[in-house]
Amino acid sequence: MTTLKRIVEYSETRWGRVFDLSIQLLIIASLVTFSIETLPDLDADTRTWLSAFETVTVVIFTVEYLLRLAVADHKLRFVFSVFGIIDLVSILPFYLSSGVDLRSVRAVRMLRLFRVLKLARYSRAIRRVHRALLIAREELILFVCVTLLLLYLAAVGIYYFENEAQPKQFASVFHSLWWAVATLTTVGYGDVYPVTVGGRIFTFFVLMIGLGVVSIPAGLIASAFAKAREIEG
Amino acid sequence: MTTLKRIVEYSETRWGRVFDLSIQLLIIASLVTFSIETLPDLDADTRTWLSAFETVTVVIFTVEYLLRLAVADHKLRFVFSVFGIIDLVSILPFYLSSGVDLRSVRAVRMLRLFRVLKLARYSRAIRRVHRALLIAREELILFVCVTLLLLYLAAVGIYYFENEAQPKQFASVFHSLWWAVATLTTVGYGDVYPVTVGGRIFTFFVLMIGLGVVSIPAGLIASAFAKAREIEG
Amino acid sequence: MTTLKRIVEYSETRWGRVFDLSIQLLIIASLVTFSIETLPDLDADTRTWLSAFETVTVVIFTVEYLLRLAVADHKLRFVFSVFGIIDLVSILPFYLSSGVDLRSVRAVRMLRLFRVLKLARYSRAIRRVHRALLIAREELILFVCVTLLLLYLAAVGIYYFENEAQPKQFASVFHSLWWAVATLTTVGYGDVYPVTVGGRIFTFFVLMIGLGVVSIPAGLIASAFAKAREIEG
Amino acid sequence: MTTLKRIVEYSETRWGRVFDLSIQLLIIASLVTFSIETLPDLDADTRTWLSAFETVTVVIFTVEYLLRLAVADHKLRFVFSVFGIIDLVSILPFYLSSGVDLRSVRAVRMLRLFRVLKLARYSRAIRRVHRALLIAREELILFVCVTLLLLYLAAVGIYYFENEAQPKQFASVFHSLWWAVATLTTVGYGDVYPVTVGGRIFTFFVLMIGLGVVSIPAGLIASAFAKAREIEG
Numbered sequence: 001m002t003t004l005k006r007i008v009e010y011s012e013t014r015w016g017r018v019f020d021l022s023i024q025l026l027i028i029a030s031l032v033t034f035s036i037e038t039l040p041d042l043d044a045d046t047r048t049w050l051s052a053f054e055t056v057t058v059v060i061f062t063v064e065y066l067l068r069l070a071v072a073d074h075k076l077r078f079v080f081s082v083f084g085i086i087d088l089v090s091i092l093p094f095y096l097s098s099g100v101d102l103r104s105v106r107a108v109r110m111l112r113l114f115r116v117l118k119l120a121r122y123s124r125a126i127r128r129v130h131r132a133l134l135i136a137r138e139e140l141i142l143f144v145c146v147t148l149l150l151l152y153l154a155a156v157g158i159y160y161f162e163n164e165a166q167p168k169q170f171a172s173v174f175h176s177l178w179w180a181v182a183t184l185t186t187v188g189y190g191d192v193y194p195v196t197v198g199g200r201i202f203t204f205f206v207l208m209i210g211l212g213v214v215s216i217p218a219g220l221i222a223s224a225f226a227k228a229r230e231i232e233g
Numbered sequence: 234m235t236t237l238k239r240i241v242e243y244s245e246t247r248w249g250r251v252f253d254l255s256i257q258l259l260i261i262a263s264l265v266t267f268s269i270e271t272l273p274d275l276d277a278d279t280r281t282w283l284s285a286f287e288t289v290t291v292v293i294f295t296v297e298y299l300l301r302l303a304v305a306d307h308k309l310r311f312v313f314s315v316f317g318i319i320d321l322v323s324i325l326p327f328y329l330s331s332g333v334d335l336r337s338v339r340a341v342r343m344l345r346l347f348r349v350l351k352l353a354r355y356s357r358a359i360r361r362v363h364r365a366l367l368i369a370r371e372e373l374i375l376f377v378c379v380t381l382l383l384l385y386l387a388a389v390g391i392y393y394f395e396n397e398a399q400p401k402q403f404a405s406v407f408h409s410l411w412w413a414v415a416t417l418t419t420v421g422y423g424d425v426y427p428v429t430v431g432g433r434i435f436t437f438f439v440l441m442i443g444l445g446v447v448s449i450p451a452g453l454i455a456s457a458f459a460k461a462r463e464i465e466g
Numbered sequence: 467m468t469t470l471k472r473i474v475e476y477s478e479t480r481w482g483r484v485f486d487l488s489i490q491l492l493i494i495a496s497l498v499t500f501s502i503e504t505l506p507d508l509d510a511d512t513r514t515w516l517s518a519f520e521t522v523t524v525v526i527f528t529v530e531y532l533l534r535l536a537v538a539d540h541k542l543r544f545v546f547s548v549f550g551i552i553d554l555v556s557i558l559p560f561y562l563s564s565g566v567d568l569r570s571v572r573a574v575r576m577l578r579l580f581r582v583l584k585l586a587r588y589s590r591a592i593r594r595v596h597r598a599l600l601i602a603r604e605e606l607i608l609f610v611c612v613t614l615l616l617l618y619l620a621a622v623g624i625y626y627f628e629n630e631a632q633p634k635q636f637a638s639v640f641h642s643l644w645w646a647v648a649t650l651t652t653v654g655y656g657d658v659y660p661v662t663v664g665g666r667i668f669t670f671f672v673l674m675i676g677l678g679v680v681s682i683p684a685g686l687i688a689s690a691f692a693k694a695r696e697i698e699g
Numbered sequence: 700m701t702t703l704k705r706i707v708e709y710s711e712t713r714w715g716r717v718f719d720l721s722i723q724l725l726i727i728a729s730l731v732t733f734s735i736e737t738l739p740d741l742d743a744d745t746r747t748w749l750s751a752f753e754t755v756t757v758v759i760f761t762v763e764y765l766l767r768l769a770v771a772d773h774k775l776r777f778v779f780s781v782f783g784i785i786d787l788v789s790i791l792p793f794y795l796s797s798g799v800d801l802r803s804v805r806a807v808r809m810l811r812l813f814r815v816l817k818l819a820r821y822s823r824a825i826r827r828v829h830r831a832l833l834i835a836r837e838e839l840i841l842f843v844c845v846t847l848l849l850l851y852l853a854a855v856g857i858y859y860f861e862n863e864a865q866p867k868q869f870a871s872v873f874h875s876l877w878w879a880v881a882t883l884t885t886v887g888y889g890d891v892y893p894v895t896v897g898g899r900i901f902t903f904f905v906l907m908i909g910l911g912v913v914s915i916p917a918g919l920i921a922s923a924f925a926k927a928r929e930i931e932g
Contacts (some may be wrong), residue, residue: 031851035872038858095774107855110848125837129915138358144907149343152264159271173268178899182892183420185906190423190656190889193415195255200411207418208377212450216362217911219455222688222918226459226925371591382576385497389573406501416653423656423889424650430472433644440651441610445683449595452688455921459692474893604824615809618730622806625737639734649886656889659881673884674843678916682828684919692925 005071008064020115025062027112030057034106057096065091086111128228136224143217147184150213154180154206161199166192184210237326238304241297248274253348256297260345263290291327298324319344346402361461369457376450380417383446387413394432399425417443471537475532486581489530493578496523500572524560529555553579594694602690609683613650616679620646620672627665632658650676704770707763720765729756733805757793764790785810796839827927835923846883849912853879853905860898865891883909888895 006013011020017208033050042050065087067129072078079088093105133140157174162170169192170176179192183203194200239246244253266283269275275283280440298320305311312321323345326338366373388409395403403409412425416436427433472479477486499516502508508516518661531553538544547556556578559571599606621642628636635658636642645658649669710719732749734854735741741749764786771777778787789811792804820845832839854875861869868891869875878891882902 005817011367035854038862038871039873040866040870101292107852109715110851113848115843122837122841125841129838129841132918139362142355142358142362145346149346152343153340156268163271167273171273172271174272179703181899181903181906182887185910186419186421186652186885187887188415188420188422188654188885188889189892190421191892193422193424197407200414204414207414211418211447212928214910215451218451218456218914218917219365219458219688221915222455222685222921223459223462225918226922228461229922229926257568282687329664353481371588372595374593375588378579385576386573390662396504405504405505407505410501419652419654419885421648421653421655421887423654426655426657430640433647440596440647440653444651444680448684450689451684452598452921455688455918456692456695460695555812604821605828606927608821608828611812615812618809619806622734629737633739634754637739638737640738652885652887654881654886654888656887659888659890663873666880670880673886674882677884677913681917682920684917685831685924688921689928693928 003066004145008067008071020193024113024115026057026060027109030054030106030109033057033110054094058091061087061091083115101220128225128232131231132221132224132228135227136220139220140217143213146213150210151177151180151184151204154184156212157202157206158194158199161202162194163197165196165199183207184214186211237300241300241304257346257348259290259293263287263339263342266290267342268370278327293325294320294324316345316460329391334389349373361458361465364461364464365454365457368460369453372453372460373450376446376453379446383439383443384410384413384417387417387443390435390439394429394435395427398429413439416440417447467510470533474533474537490579490581492523492526496520496572496575499523502573520560522664523558527553527557549578549581594691594698597694597697598687598690602686605686606683609686612679614675616672617643617646617650620650620676621670623668624660624665627662627668628660631662631665646672649673649681652677660696703766706854707766707770723812725756725759726808729753729805729808732756733808753793757790760786760790782813794825794848794913827924827931830927830930831923833918834926835919838919839916842919843911845912849878849905849909850883851878853883853909856901857893857898860895861893863894864898879905883913885910 007015007019010016033053037050078084090109155173159173159176182189194203240248240252243249264414266286313318323342388406392406415422427436473481473485476482499519544550556575621639625639625642648655660669706714706718709715732752734750777783788807854872858872858875883886893902
């Protein structure tokens with residue numbers, strides 16, 4: 001039992017690494033096949049093959065889940081741990097043949113990949129990220145709030161400037177919010193944009209202030225990281 | 234009176250927190266209903282309901298305003314303080330039934346949310362933001378000026394390259410300014426873009442220099458924050 | 467003569483400030499009227515008015531140029547100094563009635579605004595910017611070269627992926643370069659974009675590497691500024 | 700032989716600099732002519748001229764390759780070195796008249812330009828870049844993984860929101876991935892964008908989290924550079 005436990009729970013041993021890597025590869029393969037299944041023009045043969053692969057995957061994942069449960073020191077704690085729940089949610093939809101389409105739940109399997117973060121070298125990087133976020137927490141919350149208020153203000157403003165000229169694109173403050181999101185993140189799809197002189201001048205001011213606000217969190221995180229590294233020595 | 238004062242002005246006590254939180258939630262609810270009101274196809278029932286909610290909101294805000302005035306040590310100073318004016322502007326349009334559409338003034342209520350910043354933990358973050366901005370002030374002013382000049386130069390340049398090929402999109406330097414804003418902020422809506430070879434080469438150089446100029450303020454703020462943290466210890 | 471010199475060359479005295487501010491405002495007014503002149507549908511009246519304003523502006527600028535020349539200790543050195551040349555180029559086109567359209571040269575006047583940088587507080591900021599650029603110079607040159615090579619590589623790559631599918635948009639490596647510029651700067655106008663599967667996967671890799679390269683100069687400048695401040699003490 | 704070796708391998712001497720610069724210029728000229736060749740409407744004369752230039756270029760590059768081989772202390776080591784292979788691949792396609800179109804291989808010549816990095820002043824900059832990347836390596840790998848997972852999650856999410864409304868643009872998870880790439884990099888071509896309310900709200904959350912994740916590597920690299928400079932002293 002201890003040998004099995006070492007293989008399943010630790011990745012320091014040779015077979016532990018093999019076991020871990022196989023599961024990780026299977027998760028990625030399962031995500032790829034799930035993506036392929038969404039393709040619109042699949043012939044029946046491919047569908048059968050994909051469905052078979054999915055069954056095999058779920059069987060292996062179920063065996064893995066039971067193994068992890070078997071070797072766990074505290075069974076209940078494992079079941080209700082974050083990874084325990086993710087593992088269960090990854091396989092459960094297959095066994096439930098309800099009317100609801102539960103296929104999308106399969107994307108949850110992606111989260112299982114995060115087990116790789118248990119490796120020592122990543123845990124150090126995560127600790128540093130965590131520390132930097134803690135250092136800059138208050139300022140980050142402050143800036144998220146300011147950004148949300150700015151988005152709302154931009155939406156209300158552009159609504160008054162553009163609503164008359166483009167009653168369809170800027171039909172309400174909610175429609176304008178979509179424009180505000182696409183503009184202040186600089187994505188700029190080009191599906192909605194101001195056409196009036198007032199709206200364009202307003203956009204100019206919103207962008208000047210908005211991009212300043214957006215650039216500050218990057219600065220916050222940068223200096224927080226410098227500090228986090230310093231603490232670590 | 235002192236109990237009332239403690240509830241209205243401070244959020245350290247239990248009822249002070251409840252009072253603060255209720256007002257904040259009501260402000261958000263009021264902003265949401267204002268947004269809903271701008272939706273184009275609302276039936277009469279919803280309109281009546283929204284109008285009733287607005288009346289109730291204004292009544293509560295008025296009571297709150299009078300309470301704050303009552304507990305204030307210096308009545309006049311409160312009336313002419315920033316938050317005092319914001320509070321008044323948030324409710325006044327409702328009582329004035331002038332011909333002008335004053336509904337948009339309601340968006341001012343958003344500013345009332347900033348009262349939350351009085352909380353001790355945020356005041357520290359704000360102090361740090363303020364200090365960082367002070368440290369980098371001169372360079373920031375310098376870069377805002379350079380950015381404005383660059384926008385103007387880019388607009389004049391593209392006007393000469395594109396005006397002949399696209400007389401409508403690049404009709405004047407002002408029209409070209411709109412292109413300059415959308416391009417240098419990397420929003421790139423796609424409503425105006427150069428089509429001539431000269432205009433495209435010009436855009437390339439403008440972007441190379443412009444993005445450099447835009448990335449410098451972020452660096453300025455980052456190093457200013459590092460310094461601000463250092464001073465704080 | 468010394469009083470005149472103090473007014474024209476220094477901005478510490480009361481009348482020196484008035485003189486400086488008046489010239490700066492006149493430059494801005496002259497840039498605005500130049501922009502207005504490019505508007506397509508101007509009536510004759512406005513044109514006459516703008517032309518008169520331009521004449522007055524040039525006369526004042528000429529007087530200013532002669533004044534600066536008169537008070538200069540080294541006449542020749544002033545004529546061939548950067549600001550001396552800019553001042554001359556700003557007024558010369560008006561006096562030359564050649565067949566070539568020299569109106570665009572007027573945009574040069576913008577550069578005259580930089581005289582404001584002579585103020586003590588900005589000279590400190592400029593010195594710091596200058597020092598930071600010197601610190602990061604070698605890395606910046608390196609990254610500009612890498613960016614140029616990346617743009618070329620991206621253009622050649624996308625040409626082979628998209629040329630067959632979109633022979634018009636991706637007609638040659640030069641056409642593809644325009645796409646590369648718009649994509650790697652994240653402007654994304656939407657006039658050219660890949661449609662083939664290969665081209666889209668290629669775009670993904672180009673963006674992953676390219677945005678990394680683009681984010682490094684910002685980091686370089688940030689740490690250079692931190693150092694520049696440190697040196698200053 | 701030692702004089703020849705000094706000219707070919709080192710750029711400290713006068714003729715070594717001339718040799719290096721000539722080769723660098725020829726590489727750039729060769730890249731430009733390659734780009735011109737891809738232009739769709741070239742007349743026969745230009746084609747002949749370009750073809751002649753290409754032959755001359757390859758001859759010079761071949762002579763250079765043989766020279767480098769001749770002066771190399773370890774012939775085999777040069778042949779299998781990175782620059783040795785790049786040099787060979789740059790000329791080989793010309794001598795192979797196979798049916799496959801090998802013209803695109805010519806873009807490899809670009810890589811030959813990197814020989815300039817051997818110059819002392821750039822090698823210092825490269826060493827610093829290298830050190831900074833080493834310092835931030837673990838966090839960078841972590842963030843690349845998180846970015847990839849985020850792209851996948853965003854694609855799966857938007858697929859469920861938009862597939863029904865826009866069955867062509869969001870035909871599968873793979874099509875949605877293209878949208879995720881264009882959105883999270885803020886390129887935003889505008890060829891695919893969400894139209895449903897759910898899809899737009901989802902996009903908002905993806906962008907809020909995604910841009911945060913994207914801004915962290917910049918901060919990481921910035922603080923790593925500050926550290927790399929510090930180590931250097």
